[in-house]
Amino acid sequence: MMLSLNNLQNIIYNPVIPCVGTISEQLKPGSLIVIRGYVPSDVDRFQVDLQHGSLKPRADVVFHFNPRFQRINCIVCNTLTNEKWGWEDFTYDMPFKKKSHLRFKFQVAVNGKHTLLYAHRIDLEKIDTLGVYGKVNIHSIGFSFSSDLQSTETYTLGLAERMAGKSKDIALHLNPRLNIKAFVRNSFLHDAWGEGERNITCFPFSPGMYFEMIVYCDVREFKVAVNGVNSLEYKHRFKELGNVDTLVVDGNIHLLDVRSW
Numbered sequence: 001m002m003l004s005l006n007n008l009q010n011i012i013y014n015p016v017i018p019c020v021g022t023i024s025e026q027l028k029p030g031s032l033i034v035i036r037g038y039v040p041s042d043v044d045r046f047q048v049d050l051q052h053g054s055l056k057p058r059a060d061v062v063f064h065f066n067p068r069f070q071r072i073n074c075i076v077c078n079t080l081t082n083e084k085w086g087w088e089d090f091t092y093d094m095p096f097k098k099k100s101h102l103r104f105k106f107q108v109a110v111n112g113k114h115t116l117l118y119a120h121r122i123d124l125e126k127i128d129t130l131g132v133y134g135k136v137n138i139h140s141i142g143f144s145f146s147s148d149l150q151s152t153e154t155y156t157l158g159l160a161e162r163m164a165g166k167s168k169d170i171a172l173h174l175n176p177r178l179n180i181k182a183f184v185r186n187s188f189l190h191d192a193w194g195e196g197e198r199n200i201t202c203f204p205f206s207p208g209m210y211f212e213m214i215v216y217c218d219v220r221e222f223k224v225a226v227n228g229v230n231s232l233e234y235k236h237r238f239k240e241l242g243n244v245d246t247l248v249v250d251g252n253i254h255l256l257d258v259r260s261w
Contacts, residue, residue: 008034008142015141017046018133020054025145027127032210036103037138039096043069046134052126058083059129062122065108067096079121086121102136144256160246171238172215172222176205187237194237204231217241 010024025031027050035048045068052060061080068074073094079086096102108118132138160170170188177184181203186196204226205211216223222234238244249255 008032008144011140011142013140015132015138017136017138018131019138019141020051020129020131023128023130023143025143027124028145032144033130034103034140034142034144035132035138036140037101037136039098039100039102040135040137041099043098043135045069046132046136049131049133050127051129051131052122054129054131060122060126062120062124062127063118065118067094069096069098077118081122089118160244160248167243169238171236171241171244172234174215174224176203178205178207183232185232185234189238197232197234200232202231204229 012019012021015021033050039046045066047064047066049061049065050063052062058080060082061078064076064078064080064085066076066078068076072092073096075091075094077089077091130141132141160168168188168191170186173184173186173188175184175186176182182198183200183203183205184196184198187194211227214225216225221236223230224232224234247258249258
């Protein structure tokens with residue numbers, strides 16, 4: 001579920017800032033823009049704009065992403081239409097630090113941590129230009145274009161014990177159901193499903209959404225984080241964790257990458 005940077009297309013290396021360039025394909029739900037760079041020590045602000053063209057005096061900006069390092073560190077997001085800015089969205093959970101490396105994507109995650117969501121105010125189809133401005137050093141800009149995520153309604157992830165193909169036990173069954181916004185967890189042991197768990201503070205998925213999900217096996221439980229935010233814990237029902245040797249992913253999902261550490 002984590003993006004392999006080897007899958008990126010049309011990578012631009014070490015662009016001179018300000019950098020304004022055409023996006024080669026139309027962005028769709030599931031498309032990614034991955035920007036890697038460095039925040040210098042004398043930064044006051046920088047910005048990344050997804051634009052409709054680059055015409056002067058000012059092109060429409062569908063998504064304006066503007067970290068500010070002044071009296072109060074914050075990120076400002078906005079949309080520019082017909083040379084007029086809309087209302088500003090602020091987040092004060094600043095993931096950037098001066099003299100630090102960065103890698104961020106849109107639905108914005110910075111260095112692997114989910115940072116913010118920004119609702120579309122202008123249709124995605126109008127985005128054809130990427131602009132990077134301000135005091136920031138960019139190492140690379142890469143793209144991944146996809147349209148396969150739009151119809152996602154449900155998918156499952158299971159950790160199973162196979163034992164040479166004889167066992168059907170499932171230690172952890174994760175089943176996000178987008179149509180009813182339920183994140184079901186369960187185990188299949190001794191040829192029977194147990195009692196499902198559904199309680200969750202906030203349902204972390206939506207159709208067309210890019211996500212990174214981490215499943216961590218602790219001594220007493222599995223811990224699941226989505227886009228850098230802890231979502232749930234699931235106490236072990238299957239105790240022989242050393243026998244878990246198979247990962248199964250199924251359902252309506254466009255899978256980019258799976259890794260284990």
